[in-house]
Every structure is written in C-alpha cells, then in structure tokens.
Amino acid sequence: MASVAVIGAGAVGSYYGARLAQAGHEVHFLLRRDFDAVRTGGLTVESKDGDFHLEAPLVHRSSAEIGAVDWVLCALKATALEAARDLIAPCVGEGTRIVLLMNGLGLEEQFATWFGAERIFGGLAFTCINRDAAGVIHHIDYGAVTLAHLLDDPAALADGLALWAGARVSVEAASSLLRARWWKLLWNIPFNALAVTAGGITTDRIMGDPALRAAAETLMLEVVAAGNADLGAHGQPLLDGPREVAAMFAATEAMAAYRPSTMIDFVEGRPTEVDAMFGEPLRRARALGVATPYLALVTAQMGALDGARRP
Amino acid sequence: MASVAVIGAGAVGSYYGARLAQAGHEVHFLLRRDFDAVRTGGLTVESKDGDFHLEAPLVHRSSAEIGAVDWVLCALKATALEAARDLIAPCVGEGTRIVLLMNGLGLEEQFATWFGAERIFGGLAFTCINRDAAGVIHHIDYGAVTLAHLLDDPAALADGLALWAGARVSVEAASSLLRARWWKLLWNIPFNALAVTAGGITTDRIMGDPALRAAAETLMLEVVAAGNADLGAHGQPLLDGPREVAAMFAATEAMAAYRPSTMIDFVEGRPTEVDAMFGEPLRRARALGVATPYLALVTAQMGALDGARRP
Numbered sequence: 001m002a003s004v005a006v007i008g009a010g011a012v013g014s015y016y017g018a019r020l021a022q023a024g025h026e027v028h029f030l031l032r033r034d035f036d037a038v039r040t041g042g043l044t045v046e047s048k049d050g051d052f053h054l055e056a057p058l059v060h061r062s063s064a065e066i067g068a069v070d071w072v073l074c075a076l077k078a079t080a081l082e083a084a085r086d087l088i089a090p091c092v093g094e095g096t097r098i099v100l101l102m103n104g105l106g107l108e109e110q111f112a113t114w115f116g117a118e119r120i121f122g123g124l125a126f127t128c129i130n131r132d133a134a135g136v137i138h139h140i141d142y143g144a145v146t147l148a149h150l151l152d153d154p155a156a157l158a159d160g161l162a163l164w165a166g167a168r169v170s171v172e173a174a175s176s177l178l179r180a181r182w183w184k185l186l187w188n189i190p191f192n193a194l195a196v197t198a199g200g201i202t203t204d205r206i207m208g209d210p211a212l213r214a215a216a217e218t219l220m221l222e223v224v225a226a227g228n229a230d231l232g233a234h235g236q237p238l239l240d241g242p243r244e245v246a247a248m249f250a251a252t253e254a255m256a257a258y259r260p261s262t263m264i265d266f267v268e269g270r271p272t273e274v275d276a277m278f279g280e281p282l283r284r285a286r287a288l289g290v291a292t293p294y295l296a297l298v299t300a301q302m303g304a305l306d307g308a309r310r311p
Numbered sequence: 312m313a314s315v316a317v318i319g320a321g322a323v324g325s326y327y328g329a330r331l332a333q334a335g336h337e338v339h340f341l342l343r344r345d346f347d348a349v350r351t352g353g354l355t356v357e358s359k360d361g362d363f364h365l366e367a368p369l370v371h372r373s374s375a376e377i378g379a380v381d382w383v384l385c386a387l388k389a390t391a392l393e394a395a396r397d398l399i400a401p402c403v404g405e406g407t408r409i410v411l412l413m414n415g416l417g418l419e420e421q422f423a424t425w426f427g428a429e430r431i432f433g434g435l436a437f438t439c440i441n442r443d444a445a446g447v448i449h450h451i452d453y454g455a456v457t458l459a460h461l462l463d464d465p466a467a468l469a470d471g472l473a474l475w476a477g478a479r480v481s482v483e484a485a486s487s488l489l490r491a492r493w494w495k496l497l498w499n500i501p502f503n504a505l506a507v508t509a510g511g512i513t514t515d516r517i518m519g520d521p522a523l524r525a526a527a528e529t530l531m532l533e534v535v536a537a538g539n540a541d542l543g544a545h546g547q548p549l550l551d552g553p554r555e556v557a558a559m560f561a562a563t564e565a566m567a568a569y570r571p572s573t574m575i576d577f578v579e580g581r582p583t584e585v586d587a588m589f590g591e592p593l594r595r596a597r598a599l600g601v602a603t604p605y606l607a608l609v610t611a612q613m614g615a616l617d618g619a620r621r622p
Contacts, residue, residue, distance in 0.1 A: 194612075198611070198612050198615035198616060198619075209614075211614060215612075294608060297605060297609075300509070301508050301523075301526075303522060304510055304512060308512065
C-alpha cells in the first residue's frame with residue numbers, strides 16, 4: 001500500500017483520493033474550507049458506480065503535516081498554479097511521484113522545472129464530478145482516468161498504473177502525454193467555452209441548440225488541427241480527428257445535463273482556467289501557424305470575462 | 312411646422328423628438344413608465360452640444376390620443392416589433408410618413424407590409440445616448456442621423472430632410488437605405504456582440520484588449536463581405552471596406568467609454584435585439600453564400616444569452 005497526498009481536495013481530488021483510500025492506500029487530504037466538516041463527518045461519495053463513505057479520512061491543514069509521500073495527487077485548479085509549488089514541496093521526498101489531475105496544456109512541464117520531469121505524470125479525468133455540501137462528492141457520470149508520464153517512460157507508467165490497480169477507477173495508460181492532453185482539450189475547449197460565453201449553460205443546452213452545437217464542432221476541429229500540428233512537431237502519433245470528434249459528441253449526447261468545470265467557476269465568480277485551457281493551446285496553434293479563429297475569439301471572450309472579476 | 316409622434320420614447324426617441332420640439336415642431340411623445348415624471352418635470356437633455364429643457368412637452372399615454380400626424384418617429388426596440396403596428400397605426404393618416412430610428416436589418420420592409428413602402432424611412436442614428444432618470448436624457452457623443460427612404464425615392468428623401476432642416480441635428484441623406492443599414496451594422500455587430508459576450512463591458516475595454524479588438528475587426532470585415540454581397544445582388548453601391556473599417560475604429564477610439572445599446576439591454580435583463588441585429592444579417596450572408604464564421608458564433612452566443620432569460 002502506498003502513501004498518497006491529495007493536494008487540492010475539491011470535487012475531483014476528493015473523489016479520486018477517496019477511491020484510493022477505499023482500495024486501502026494511506027490517503028492524506030489537504031483541506032482548508034472543508035477541514036472541519038470532513039474531520040467530523042467523513043467523506044461521502046455519491047457515485048453512479050455505488051455510494052461509499054470514508055468514516056475517518058486522514059485530513060490535514062498543511063502539507064508540512066503530511067510530509068513526504070509516495071504519490072502526490074495534485075488536483076489544484078490551474079488558476080492556483082502560483083501556490084502549487086509551495087503546497088506540494090513538503091510532500092516530495094526522494095521517490096515521490098506527482099500526478100496532475102488538472103486541466104490544460106503545459107502544466108506538467110511547469111511542474112518538471114520545480115520537481116524534475118521523471119516524477120511528473122498527467123492524469124486526465126474524463127468525468128462529471130461536482131461537490132455539493134462540504135464532504136459530499138457527487139460522481140455523476142463517466143470517471144475513467146487516462147494516465148501518462150511526462151517523459152512517456154513505460155516503466156514509470158507501469159508504476160503509475162500499479163497504484164490504481166486495486167481501486168474502483170478505470171485507468172488507461174497513454175503512451176503520449178502530449179497526445180492525451182490535446183485529446184482532453186477536444187472536449188474541454190468547446191464545451192467549457194460555450195457553456196460560459198452562452199451564459200452559464202449546461203452541456204445539453206449546447207447540444208440542443210443547432211447553432212451552438214455547430215460552433216462546438218468548429219472549435220473541436222480547430223483543436224484537432226492545432227493538436228496534430230503540435231503532435232507532429234514532437235514526433236507523436238496524431239489524433240484521428242473525425243473519429244475522436246464523433247466519439248466526443250456521442251459521449252456528450254449521452255451525458256446528463258452537465259456543468260463544465262469552467263462554467264461552475266464562472267457562475268460562482270471564481271477565476272477560470274483560461275490560460276492553461278485556452279491561452280496555451282492558442283499560443284501553440286499560432287506558433288505552429290495553424291488557423292484557429294474560433295479558439296482566438298472564445299479565448300478573448302473568456303479572458304475578458306475572467307479579467308472582469310479581478311481587482 | 313410639422314406634427315410629429317414619437318413612438319418608443321426611450322433615450323434615442325426622446326432625444327431626437329426633443330430636438331424637433333426645440334426647432335418648433337409639434338412633437339407628441341407616447342410615454343408609459345416616464346409619463347408622470349415627464350408631465351411634471353418636462354424633458355431635460357444634457358447634451359455635449361449644449362443642454363436644453365422642454366418645460367411642457369406634449370405627452371400621451373396612448374397613440375389614439377395623439378391621432379394622425381405628419382411624421383412618426385418610431386424608436387421602439389426591434390424586440391417590440393410585434394407591438395409596433397398597433398402602436399403606430401392610430402397616428403397614420405393619409406400623408407403620414409414613418410421614420411424608423413431602429414437598429415437592424417429588414418425592419419423597414421416589415422413596416423412596408425403594414426403601412427406601405429412609400430411612407431417608410433430609415434433613420435440611422437450614429438450616436439451615444441443613454442437615459443438615466445425618467446425625463447433626463449444624456450447625449451454623450453456624436454449624434455448625426457443618416458436618413459434614407461425605403462424606395463430610395465429622392466423626392467421623398469428631400470421631404471425627410473426638410474423636417475430636420477431647423478433642428479440641431481446633423482442629418483445626412485443616404486441614397487441607398489440598404490447600404491446605410493449595412494454600414495450601421497459594421498459598428499453594431501462587433502461592438503454590441505463583444506460588449507455582451509465579454510461580460511457586459513464598455514467599448515473602450517474592447518478597444519484596449521488586443522484580442523477583442525482583433526475579433527471586432529474580423530467581425531466587421533465579415534459584415535463588409537456579407538453587406539457587399541447583399542448590396543451587389545440589389546444593384547446598390549458597395550461599401551469601401553478598408554476605408555469604412557478604419558473610420559469605424561477611429562470613431563470608436565475617440566469615443567468615451569460607451570455602453571452599446573444591446574449591452575445595456577443585456578445587463579439590465581431586457582430582451583436584446585438579436586434577430587434584427589444578428590439573425591437577419593447572418594441569414595442573408597448564408598443565403599448569399601458568404602462565409603461569416605464569427606458572426607455565426609456570436610449570433611449563437613447572443614441567441615443563447617437572450618433565450619436564457621425567456622420563460
């Protein structure tokens with residue numbers, strides 16, 4: 001059994017940490033706002049795969065109190081990137097590895113400059129998880145994680161898969177982190193952007209409005225084009241655009257009315273992950289000379305919407 | 312001196328009606344919400360061209376009370392189109408002419424089906440006018456009106472100009488209503504769309520954000536392309552795209568921080584003029600086979616934002 005620190009125990013971090021705890025791992029949760037509620041009432045997961053409850057999860061107010069662990073699950077928002085290094089450092093010992101359960105492009109590379117590339121994994125959760133009351137996680141739909149190593153090292157990846165072997169999470173290994181990140185953006189960019197810019201709406205509203213649905217498809221095709229240019233430049237296998245786009249739309253069609261993470265951040269007045277989710281993909285597309293006009297427009301809108309709430 | 316009925320005495324209608332009253336015309340204002348305030352306190356115009364006050368403007372609660380006039384100034388929102396016919400009909404006698412001080416494409420054609428094309432004029436106000444308290448109009452910037460006749464009849468147009476001859480309003484005759492309408496959309500489409508979709512921001516914020524400014528320019532160029540296709544199909548003189556775009560940006564640069572009308576409607580929770588300002592231009596572009604991807608995206612966003620407030 002491994003020791004695990006969950007840094008950024010929001011909905012996603014809490015859910016996957018709870019799944020590892022359920023599997024018998026020693027999981028430490030770094031909590032702020034929910035500390036008292038979770039210490040008193042434990043952690044409840046209402047999951048479409050079966051509810052469960054952690055009676056007495058290991059909760060902490062500081063990472064120093066947790067100390068060095070085998071694995072860090074970092075599920076911070078990309079907007080908290082400035083704080084990430086200090087929050088994680090106390091949990092990093094010689095053999096510690098770090099999985100970024102985060103959205104966006106280029107974050108693993110940033111973490112590598114702090115902690116070394118060999119430690120860094122990307123964990124891409126294609127899932128619908130929201131948090132309601134403190135200590136209560138709703139796992140609404142999907143839930144699989146795609147795991148990849150920053151250096152695409154097969155041995156490291158095997159270690160990563162081993163962590164999840166006994167947990168009730170479907171974990172798939174990806175041989176290319178870069179490809180996996182662009183694949184995730186195929187969904188995140190159109191559905192987060194349109195859910196926000198069309199007024200804070202759920203995915204079913206986008207799917208049900210022919211004009212918004214067409215815009216989502218255009219955005220997705222732009223992400224395919226940019227991603228494949230980036231992948232090609234790095235000698236990585238390309239995305240099969242038509243197949244992936246069809247699969248993303250089929251999955252979204254089958255989804256319950258879902259509030260994408262950025263839409264929730266937006267309607268709740270929190271900073272949104274604009275730079276990692278939109279800014280960095282757009283910068284790469286431009287550097288590679290790929291035309292992404294819709295991505296440029298929604299990035300401008302998202303940036304302005306986000307900036308409007310800053311002091 | 313002519314008799315005039317102002318139907319839709321919001322900021323724009325009140326301002327131009329007051330200018331005609333100041334010039335000595337017999338101007339009747341149809342009022343609802345502001346009736347008592349204006350009857351008691353008159354109409355105050357705080358204008359960058361000099362303030363003035365109408366002590367006892369002719370105010371009415373119903374158009375029937377006004378009866379037939381020489382000129383109707385219709386400054387209703389395009390969203391009030393269903394009510395327009397009934398509101399205007401009592402003011403229409405044999406020789407009555409109707410000037411639409413409204414935004415959007417295709418409205419004059421609609422009015423023509425009700426009242427006859429020979430009566431219908433388009434009045435395009437390129438101006439910054441807001442209403443603050445009831446009976447107080449702020450004329451912030453610009454103020455010129457471009458006047459055109461639906462049938463582009465020079466004699467009718469001369470009559471229209473004559474109405475304004477003594478008023479402190481700069482009125483320019485346009486020989487093509489269709490061209491004037493597309494010209495107005497060059498500004499209205501980008502600045503209204505981006506002011507709304509970027510979160511309810513003023514024009515200076517768009518001008519000061521390189522990404523939004525670039526998006527505004529792309530939108531404007533799409534409107535030029537669609538407009539010129541429409542104008543060409545109707546044998547009308549085309550817009551000089553580069554020159555008009557440069558002029559629009561220069562004018563907006565010089566403008567005070569301005570809240571475009573649709574942005575005000577949006578932030579105040581009122582219906583927005585989506586169909587006349589975005590939907591109809593997009594339909595025409597599509598019918599003419601002109602690619603207008605940004606217009607399609609912002610129209611989808613504006614439609615969803617507008618629809619989200621309907622029951």
